[in-house]
Amino acid sequence: MLRSLVGAALVSVLVPVWWASPLTAQIDSIPGVTLGLLYEAEFQPALAVQPFSGRLGGETLAPRVEAIIARDLRYSDRFEIMDSLPASLVRDEIDYQLWDQLGAVWLVSGSLEGAGSGFVLVLELHDVVYGEIREQGRFPVPDAGDDDFRMAAHVAADAIIEWIYNEPGMAASRIVFSRRTDDGNQDLYVIDSDGENFKRITHYNDLTMSPTWSPDGTHIAYSSRKGASGLPRIYELNLETLVETPLDAGRDGDHNTPTYSPNGNDLAFSITGGARSGIFFYDWARSCCLTQLSGGRWDDISPTYSPDGRRIAFNSNRLGTPFPQIYVMPATGGAADLVSPYLHGREGYYTSPDWAPVGDHVAFHGRVGRRGLYNILVADVSDRGRRLRQLTWEGNNEDPSWAPDGRHLVFVGRRDWGTGLMVVDTATGTYRMLLRGIDVRLPDWSPPLR
Amino acid sequence: MRIKHLLMPAIAATLVLSACGGSAEPPAPPEPTGETQAEIDERNDSIAAARAAEEARLEAEAAAQRREDQRMSDEADEARSTLEAVVQFDYDEATITAASERLLRAKLPILRASPTIRLRLEGHADERGSTEYNLALGNRRAVAVQEFLAGFGISANVFTTTSFGEERPAVNRSDEAAWAQNRRVEFVITGGQIVTSEDN
Structure with a gap:
């Protein structure tokens, strides 16, 4: 009696397993590939992009540069990208405590300034946990009509990947x-x-x-x-x-x-x-x-x-x-x-x-x-x-x-x-x-x- | 002498009358000089008959020439289509099938009789393999055809080989029948002349 109960329990456990790997999958599966474990879990730190500011003529273009970089960071598949704060809530001073409460690990801020015929993007990477600027860089950005405009923003996005991971990015490609x-x-x-x-x-x-x-x-x-x-x-x-x-x-x-x-x-x-x-x-x-x-x-x-x-x-x-x-x-x-x-x-x-x-x-x-x-x-x-x-x-x-x-x-x-x-x-x-x-x-x- | 003098005014009078028109009779047509109209007609008819006969002969000759030309052209067309007949392959294979062997053997007399002919063997694959690997597979099919013909003494100089991979399907569909037609080697004449074997 006890034996048959154990048998039934085993069957009920085994059936779903059998269904999980049907016969066809066994025939077609590629030898050497371990079924089941597809991807190792990877820690995805939360990253927020604060709305970019503009100065000296860079005001109208700043949101476009910000959008290109924010999407690049999303496409890098290395972060949990947080919804940005409305520009009205953003002050000149970075409120690390606020971002920390929202769960951000990294914060990117930027300012696009007119310079000669083009612009300079001043980009800052903030370590929210430590409440400090981790990296800062200046990137030349040509006018939006220039063929290289988008690529210039991609270069800045890759710099952020390199700052955080010390690995090459793929946005500027x-x-x-x-x-x-x-x-x-x-x-x-x-x-x-x-x-x-x-x-x-x-x-x-x-x-x-x-x-x-x-x-x-x-x-x-x-x-x-x-x-x-x-x-x-x-x-x-x-x-x-x-x-x-x-x-x-x-x-x-x-x-x-x-x-x-x-x-x-x-x-x-x-x-x-x-x-x-x-x-x-x-x-x-x-x-x-x-x-x-x-x-x-x-x-x-x-x-x-x-x-x-x-x-x-x-x-x-x-x-x-x-x-x-x-x-x-x-x-x-x-x-x-x-x-x-x-x-x-x-x-x-x-x-x-x-x-x-x-x-x-x-x-x-x-x-x-x-x-x-x-x-x-x-x-x-x-x-x-x-x-x-x-x-x-x-x-x-x-x-x-x-x-x-x-x-x-x-x-x-x-x-x-x-x-x-x-x-x-x-x-x-x-x-x-x-x-x-x-x-x-x-x-x-x-x-x-x- | 007298008569002469008498005659002269008469002629003169006649001339005067003629010059004035009037009711004088026109001169009569000259008399036939020995050949009858029937004879003339007969002769003309003979000339026409001779001409017609000659024309008929020429026409018959031309027709014979046309028939011969047509025969030669038919033979050349037949030789060309035999030479250009596409051979097909099994899936993922570059081996010559029995059906392909028959088609290739039929090309041999024409290739032997046409030493100047130059052919490009164009290998193709169906769409199911990989894009780049199919370039290699198509080439292997072209080379298999060349080597088969070389086994019957056809010089390698006759051929160049190339592969279009899966990029130039004969039939632009995705089913077994289309794939079978797309796995093929095409024979493209790039130079020289087809000589039909009867001319040798």
Whole structure:
């Protein structure tokens, strides 16, 4: 009697657990990903932004600068952003006691002052708990009509992140991507990190793909079929002069998926076409020294450098199955380590690696089996990919690229309610749709721009 | 002499009368000189018949030429469409299927007879794979076609290979039938001439 009661109790406990991980989830789940624990709890300090004041002509523009910075701080996913006080309640003196009672840990205040043809933003970060100014900075801000107006405010927002966390922010950055138009062609576009300033930067009306930022943010390299040969070749566009330079590697085959090495002088890219296929290195600063780093009869594509420039992660089908995997090799070529989860009989399809700007994390997308939708994964490659995190669990998710803060990723996301560029915070799992309603591909997030 | 003198005024009178118009008779038409009208007609008819015969012969020759041209052109068209016939692939695969093998073998006599022909093998993938990896997959399909034909002695110099990945679908839909048509290698003639095998 007692035994059967215990049995019933066990069943009632086990049933919900069984339902929580249905059979399909077990089949489709990616080996190596721990189910259940998705994100570690992170302390989010409360931060308030006091309405910015304006002086010497900066009065009308001050609220706009404040709004840009406040949204940047929200998008950083590092704070619990508090509702600001009405301007009428704000006095010249900071009332630390009031803010402390309201629960604020940090308080940002600012003043925009006219200076010459533009303005200067005097920004202060207050430690509410200690009741003191922690950091102070002066940031030049051009007039609102200037192309650099918003970027100047983003630079100030990133300074706040750096003051508090001693880590880079991502507000002063852009994302480049290719957009497929109705005629089937693709050209390159850029958008600011906050979804503003959507702008077309190439007008080739051909297939132009795989854009990538130079490490200093002044150039974009990409592959395009626009040339006389009609074959994909690598080009570099100077964003300031709009002068375009073709990379003449002097070699047959399709040239695709360029990426800069962190020193900015060299480029790695793929050449495909028979026995010539592989990842190649090219010294662009000296226009020489094409070197094959990997390859053979299989396909190696989509190289991405580690931040120290010593290693390259890339995509390869060298196992000889229809399941491409992610590998890491020395930047000079040589033996490659498999970093995507590989389990014989439950092979996954893993592609499109991007190495984080800080640390040993490589993001990519994948799925188990040959059908179904893709999810974004991050492998810790310091341990040969043994620590693996799955960041998305719904819709379709492809082509991740790291933000300069090494914390956020942009990717092409498809949900029931829309398709476009999505941003996910790898620390909290917070999502936002950055750009929606157009057919976008292969986003690449810039380094810090200032 | 007398007669001569008499005649002269008569002629003169006649001339005067003629000059005045009046009721004088017009001169009679000259008499036929031995050939009858029937004979003339017959001769003209013969000339026309000869001309017609010649025209018919020329026309027949031209028609024969046109038929020959048409035959040649049909053959060239057929050769061209055989050469350009698209081969398809299984999902995520770059191996030549039995159906593709038949299409490729049909191209062999034309390739052998046309040493100057140059082709671009354009590989394509369906939309389900990754954007960049599909560039590699499309290329692998083009290379698989080239290597299959090389196995029958067709020189690698005939071909260039390239891949459009998933970016240029043949059918702009998202279903199995469309995907099957989109996983393909297209044959684009970039130079040289098709020689039909009968001309050799």
